[in-house]
Amino acid sequence: MKKTNYVVLGLSVFLLSGCIPPPPSSAIDNSEEVSYSVPTSEEIDYNVVDTLSIMIPQGNSNETTMIDSAIVGFNDIYPNVTFEKKYLSHANYESTVRNQFIANTLPDIVWSNSPDFLFLVDKGIALPLNPYINNAIEQGEFDLERDFYTQFLDMGKKGANYYCIPRSQDSVVTFYNRDLIRKVGGDDLLAYIQNGWTWDDFLVVCDAVRKYQNNLNRFDYYAVDMNITGWLSVSYPILRSFGGEILNSEGELVIDSAETRQALNVVHEMVTKGYAVSSGQTSGSSFEVGTSAFLFQSAAVSLFSERAALKGKIDIVSFPRLGPTPKIGAGIAGYTINSKSTRKDLSWAFIQHLISYEGQQQMADGGLVLPSIRKDLTDPETANWLKGWDDFNMDAYLYGSEYKITAEFLSYVDTKYKSGLDLATNDLFNNVSNKDKDVEQSLQKGILLFLEELEQ
Amino acid sequence: MKFSAKTFVKKNINGWLFNLPLFIGLLVFTAIPMVMSLLYSFYETDGITAIPVGFANYIRIFTLHDSQLPRILLNTIIYTLISIPLNLVLSYLLAVLLNTKVKGLGIFRVVYYLPVIIPGVVAGLLWKDIYDNTYGIFNKILSFFGIAPQTWFSDAKTAMASLLLMNVWGIGGGMILWLSAFKNIPAQLYESAKLDGAGPIRRFLHITIPLSTPMIFFNVITSIIGTLQYNGTLTFAGRAGRGPDDSLYMYGVKIYNEAFVRSNVGYGSALSWVLLIVVGLITLVLFKTSKWVFYGEDS
Numbered sequence: 001m002k003k004t005n006y007v008v009l010g011l012s013v014f015l016l017s018g019c020i021p022p023p024p025s026s027a028i029d030n031s032e033e034v035s036y037s038v039p040t041s042e043e044i045d046y047n048v049v050d051t052l053s054i055m056i057p058q059g060n061s062n063e064t065t066m067i068d069s070a071i072v073g074f075n076d077i078y079p080n081v082t083f084e085k086k087y088l089s090h091a092n093y094e095s096t097v098r099n100q101f102i103a104n105t106l107p108d109i110v111w112s113n114s115p116d117f118l119f120l121v122d123k124g125i126a127l128p129l130n131p132y133i134n135n136a137i138e139q140g141e142f143d144l145e146r147d148f149y150t151q152f153l154d155m156g157k158k159g160a161n162y163y164c165i166p167r168s169q170d171s172v173v174t175f176y177n178r179d180l181i182r183k184v185g186g187d188d189l190l191a192y193i194q195n196g197w198t199w200d201d202f203l204v205v206c207d208a209v210r211k212y213q214n215n216l217n218r219f220d221y222y223a224v225d226m227n228i229t230g231w232l233s234v235s236y237p238i239l240r241s242f243g244g245e246i247l248n249s250e251g252e253l254v255i256d257s258a259e260t261r262q263a264l265n266v267v268h269e270m271v272t273k274g275y276a277v278s279s280g281q282t283s284g285s286s287f288e289v290g291t292s293a294f295l296f297q298s299a300a301v302s303l304f305s306e307r308a309a310l311k312g313k314i315d316i317v318s319f320p321r322l323g324p325t326p327k328i329g330a331g332i333a334g335y336t337i338n339s340k341s342t343r344k345d346l347s348w349a350f351i352q353h354l355i356s357y358e359g360q361q362q363m364a365d366g367g368l369v370l371p372s373i374r375k376d377l378t379d380p381e382t383a384n385w386l387k388g389w390d391d392f393n394m395d396a397y398l399y400g401s402e403y404k405i406t407a408e409f410l411s412y413v414d415t416k417y418k419s420g421l422d423l424a425t426n427d428l429f430n431n432v433s434n435k436d437k438d439v440e441q442s443l444q445k446g447i448l449l450f451l452e453e454l455e456q
Numbered sequence: 457m458k459f460s461a462k463t464f465v466k467k468n469i470n471g472w473l474f475n476l477p478l479f480i481g482l483l484v485f486t487a488i489p490m491v492m493s494l495l496y497s498f499y500e501t502d503g504i505t506a507i508p509v510g511f512a513n514y515i516r517i518f519t520l521h522d523s524q525l526p527r528i529l530l531n532t533i534i535y536t537l538i539s540i541p542l543n544l545v546l547s548y549l550l551a552v553l554l555n556t557k558v559k560g561l562g563i564f565r566v567v568y569y570l571p572v573i574i575p576g577v578v579a580g581l582l583w584k585d586i587y588d589n590t591y592g593i594f595n596k597i598l599s600f601f602g603i604a605p606q607t608w609f610s611d612a613k614t615a616m617a618s619l620l621l622m623n624v625w626g627i628g629g630g631m632i633l634w635l636s637a638f639k640n641i642p643a644q645l646y647e648s649a650k651l652d653g654a655g656p657i658r659r660f661l662h663i664t665i666p667l668s669t670p671m672i673f674f675n676v677i678t679s680i681i682g683t684l685q686y687n688g689t690l691t692f693a694g695r696a697g698r699g700p701d702d703s704l705y706m707y708g709v710k711i712y713n714e715a716f717v718r719s720n721v722g723y724g725s726a727l728s729w730v731l732l733i734v735v736g737l738i739t740l741v742l743f744k745t746s747k748w749v750f751y752g753e754d755s
Contacts, residue, residue, distance in 0.1 A: 095716040102503055123504045123719070280610055282590035416502075416718040423695055452523050456718070 030159025
């Protein structure tokens with residue numbers, strides 16, 4: 001190629017670069033409530049003919065059926081509104097949502113959860129919903145304190161603004177294999193297991209299970225699947241139960257504390273005593289196949305209750321109270337409104353229906369077996385989410401609302417740090433869950449990784 | 457002859473139409489994204505909002521201000537320096553073996569090529585199982601021979617070696633290319649050499665190797681490009697493809713993590729352009745020093 005050709009090519013690229021406008025800069029201030037005008041109930045056209053698009057996570061058939069049930073109920077109010085469901089893989093959640101938002105193909109209503117919704121907030125993808133909520137309160141359609149478990153609504157907030165409206169509560173509970181524990185220590189041992197039980201109670205049962213398995217030479221069977229090395233909903237509350245914290249509200253690393261060490265030692269003790277498998281080793285037992293006694297999980301009972309190895313053998317109980325300030329991992333899954341949507345009012349109408357008494361009941365009919373966020377849906381006689389689960393201690397999900405926390409430290413920094421902080425936290429708990437590793441060395445190594453991730 | 461635009465269009469319209477899908481594809485899926493990424497590399501952007509930062513992203517890379525980069529570069533260099541020669545030599549030797557008259561040759565060729573047609577994600581998950589500390593087949597084989605089980609991907613000390621070993625599994629791809637090169641070597645040359653008394657080693661050294669240098673050259677270049685871009689660990693290594701203690705954290709994984717996990721599109725774009733420049737320079741150097749490649753008597 002001649003030199004002039006290179007010059008022409010370079011110049012073309014340069015000029016072409018100049019032709020493409022840079023993406024717009026935008027900043028979102030959540031220190032104050034956002035306000036904009038929304039229609040009053042008199043202004044709403046219930047006969048509007050339109051199609052709402054809604055994003056649903058792929059691979060969760062329950063989410064589809066529960067939304068379908070809610071749509072049927074919604075169509076009683078808005079008979080001419082149809083829905084277009086779009087699915088996305090949760091593994092690529094952020095990049096997919098971002099790309100669809102840029103390409104203007106993001107649905108009107110977007111499924112999200114805590115803490116993923118923070119990404120939608122930081123990128124201006126999610127619409128602040130305060131004007132709609134305030135309007136609904138003024139119109140007497142609901143009252144936050146009276147009708148809802150507000151700590152769960154607050155998990156969908158950033159600063160002063162609501163963004164993600166939860167469709168249910170997600171709380172970590174302890175699944176336990178009643179049959180196995182009865183074999184280990186009879187009803188006396190089972191008596192320890194009740195809502196509000198303590199970590200010491202939990203350790204008594206773990207110890208009995210350990211001895212039982214040892215007597216059967218099942219040294220690679222363990223009492224509990226702790227779910228702690230890859231899930232903040234277990235690790236972070238344990239840290240907080242002793243007063244430890246990862247970041248302060250200024251986004252500064254504060255993990256190097258005596259409280260953190262106490263929490264990490266508790267976790268390390270679980271593996272040194274052989275109650276939980278040491279990281280790097282593979283357990284011969286698992287709750288799912290009926291060979292571990294406990295599992296920390298937030299899933300619906302229905303996920304495990306029908307499994308051949310567990311049918312009729314399991315129940316749930318609250319997460320054991322630990323440390324001076326017990327905490328229970330919690331979170332939300334729910335829906336946000338696309339800030340670019342041209343059907344914001346109608347989208348809100350659907351979300352408001354989801355959290356209404358009727359909407360919650362309809363979703364439960366459609367397969368939502370997690371606790372409702374409504375306070376008026378706790379009676380097994382009337383609440384659909386409880387129906388058919390009489391044999392289970394469903395109060396476990398609702399126990400200790402004052403203890404429930406989400407991974408709030410992630411909201412103290414830009415969402416670009418989320419994956420790194422998540423990874424560093426998991427690394428830390430992975431290392432302290434290794435019986436051959438020293439807790440202090442693991443913490444020091446963890447601190448370096450946290451600092452590195454915060455420098456990125 | 458006088459140039460007529462009408463005649464020119466009439467004469468070439470079919471050719472243009474046949475080329476149009478490819479042209480549009482290249483424009484939409486290659487040229488425009490490349491130009492956009494060049495533009496983004498001068499911004500701190502997540503693709504939605506953007507702050508112009510000039511050369512800051514590039515300065516961050518070249519001054520190694522990103523504390524992860526030294527480790528990532530070291531991993532990538534080690535992986536490239538070992539993986540490429542290892543795979544080239546092994547696939548070459550395998551092709552030489554399978555170029556001889558052995559019974560069941562076709563079966564061997566199919567068996568060695570099979571891993572190449574298995575999708576990368578599936579292969580990654582398969583190897584994750586093979587390397588499992590407790591239930592993996594490798595540790596079971598080792599324990600059968602009384603050898604202590606290894607930690608494979610789960611320990612920083614053994615992760616890179618495990619990855620290199622895993623990649624040997626795919627040498628069938630290179631083998632096919634070598635075999636095609638061998639098939640192009642005229643049989644008369646071997647016959648003449650035989651008549652002149654050259655043994656198999658001499659024929660290999662003086663005919664097979666020199667006449668397969670164009671393919672060696674091609675394989676070296678494509679391997680360097682592919683290896684420097686490698687991000688296969690995303691599917692099996694854990695910790696967002698970084699491996700234990702970042703022991704498998706490669707440059708390609710870093711680009712992916714910055715652009716798609718951290719939504720740091722500007723920095724990810726700058727990293728991509730630096731890689732493009734590095735690959736371009738290496739390719740240029742290889743071409744400039746390619747006198748050893750034998751393209752025939754005329755070359």
